[in-house]
């Protein structure tokens with residue numbers, strides 16, 4: 083498996099998923115260092131259940147009032163893209179299906 087991504091700055095492997103404009107970024111939850119960035123478009127074809135929030139900052143839990151969208155990723159991408167288009171950072175949080 084290649085999903086154990088450690089932060090190059092502090093070595094922690096706890097990451098957060100962030101959308102910034104058209105990019106999908108894995109960010110260290112401890113120091114905020116961007117670890118991996120890819121196109122958000124690569125994520126679109128997914129039924130993965132997610133919640134999208136306005137990003138409160140590294141290591142912080144977003145309050146419920148900042149929810150942007152919730153549901154299967156392919157159904158909420160347009161809402162996420164709209165919210166991220168002005169440069170707002172959007173935090174994606176995976177939700178268990180059951």
Ligand SMILES: [Zn+2]
Nearest residue numbers: 089092110113
């Ligand atoms: Zn770090």
